[in-house]
Amino acid sequence: MGAKAELFSKKMCDILNYGALNLAMGIGYETGLFEALSRIDGPASCTEIAAEAGVSERYLREWVGVMVCGGIVEVSADGQGNELFELPEEYIPFLCRSGGNSNLGVYTQEIPLLTDCARQGVLEGMKDGAGIPYARYPKFYSFMEELADAKHREVLVRTFLPSVLGGEMVRRMKKGISVCDIGCAEGVALEVMAQAFPASQFTGTDISEESLENGRKRVADLGLENITFKLQDAAGDNVEPEQFDYITAFDSIHDQTRPFAALQNIHNQLKPGGIFSMIDIKADSSISGNMEHPMGPFLYAVSLMHCMPVGLMGGGTGLGMMWGREKAVSMCRDAGFSRIEVTDIPEDGFNSHYLCFK
Missing domain, CATH: 3.40.50.150 (Vaccinia Virus protein VP39)
Known part of the structure; x- marks a missing residue:
């Protein structure tokens, strides 16, 4: 594969990933998931996030997978190896209503x-x-x-x-x-x-x-x-x-x-x-x-x-x-x-x- 074709292949992967990310972020915005994440102080489990947002935990887990792989939500683990998730504080103005004109998540x-x-x-x-x-x-x-x-x-x-x-x-x-x-x-x-x-x-x-x-x-x-x-x-x-x-x-x-x-x-x-x-x-x-x-x-x-x-x-x-x-x-x-x-x-x-x- 030539250099130009290789670069375009990578671009196509980016397009597919970002298109999927936009779709999932729109669902997260409309269902209040970003707002819920912004209210939680520190890393939280899927169970805790689902309870805060009032959504199905099973759907939440699949959605947060998109967010983690897309670099929107960060993942860590507790002492027992259970995965915990957190929305970085710096991202909140761009994803939540509190950001005012900085809020791009609405789009x-x-x-x-x-x-x-x-x-x-x-x-x-x-x-x-x-x-x-x-x-x-x-x-x-x-x-x-x-x-x-x-x-x-x-x-x-x-x-x-x-x-x-x-x-x-x-x-x-x-x-x-x-x-x-x-x-x-x-x-x-x-x-x-x-x-x-x-x-x-x-x-x-x-x-x-x-x-x-x-x-x-x-x-x-x-x-x-x-x-x-x-x-x-x-x-x-x-x-x-x-x-x-x-x-x-x-x-x-x-x-x-x-x-x-x-x-x-x-x-x-x-x-x-x-x-x-x-x-x-x-x-x-x-x-x-x-x-x-x-x-x-x-x-x-x-x-x-x-x-x-x-x-x-x-x-x-x-x-x-x-x-x-x-x-x-x-x-x-x-x-x-x-x-x-x-x-x-x-x-x-x-x-x-x-x-x-x-």
């Missing part, structure tokens, strides 16, 4: 969920080029909404908005402006902003009536009277011009079937001098430009399994999550924005902030 659920939802659809799409409807992804959307909601509650008002225009956007929102969130789902971002800036008026648009109705019920229970929800396609023909001072879109533009029309509508809905914050994946527009991206394979896989096929529905563009900076800037400029500034986002390594000026 181990993403590929298994997408496989459940869309594998057959992607196999069919490879042959006929058809898209996959939103209705095929209920479990995935529940997961993503939970993830986004937690993030909004933690960083939106504390770190993101203060970074917009060097704090000027916060000053405007305190004084009172009109704000719209495109693709708002159940409106957690709106809720957080409306509570922090009661003098401003907030509107959320989405294509899911169920999500909007859930949002209406929640903000009514909270007594928030400065939020309105609208059933509206971001690329639809029924948008009212010059309504808003500030528009946000959190990872929603690349999923649109007609993303350019959506960007044109956003430009039209802004008042003269209005601002648009588009938060989207940090990437290059060329595949070769993403070869050194630390999460490149993962992000392209998510796009393959969700973002691109939902964007193909109804003869859509199928832009995909990895449309990248160059294409994003070009499309925003062609949609009418006079200036686009692209910056990193505090405490967010996945996304870029496209600040667009009308």
Whole structure:
């Protein structure tokens, strides 16, 4: 076997092992096994870990085998030679909810969920080029909404908005402006902003009536009277011009079937001098430009399994999550924005902030 073939053989073994490890870690995260391990002080037996997590000991033993062989959990022995297992303290922030933005363990659920939802659809799409409807992804959307909601509650008002225009956007929102969130789902971002800036008026648009109705019920229970929800396609023909001072879109533009029309509508809905914050994946527009991206394979896989096929529905563009900076800037400029500034986002390594000026 030549050197190149030998290296590729090793790489294939790594791929199979890491794919299996991701699957098992996703199960461990969802069932609370990492949280249980983090609560145990020192090495513990399978019996003790299973009791702490409330899971089957037999299933736990097989799962911990994956973790030990994968270098996630350490194994030792007591005086009688019984195996004991421990999650290193240094790993806890990356695997448990207590880690906040350092927590990468939560993302181990993403590929298994997408496989459940869309594998057959992607196999069919490879042959006929058809898209996959939103209705095929209920479990995935529940997961993503939970993830986004937690993030909004933690960083939106504390770190993101203060970074917009060097704090000027916060000053405007305190004084009172009109704000719209495109693709708002159940409106957690709106809720957080409306509570922090009661003098401003907030509107959320989405294509899911169920999500909007859930949002209406929640903000009514909270007594928030400065939020309105609208059933509206971001690329639809029924948008009212010059309504808003500030528009946000959190990872929603690349999923649109007609993303350019959506960007044109956003430009039209802004008042003269209005601002648009588009938060989207940090990437290059060329595949070769993403070869050194630390999460490149993962992000392209998510796009393959969700973002691109939902964007193909109804003869859509199928832009995909990895449309990248160059294409994003070009499309925003062609949609009418006079200036686009692209910056990193505090405490967010996945996304870029496209600040667009009308």
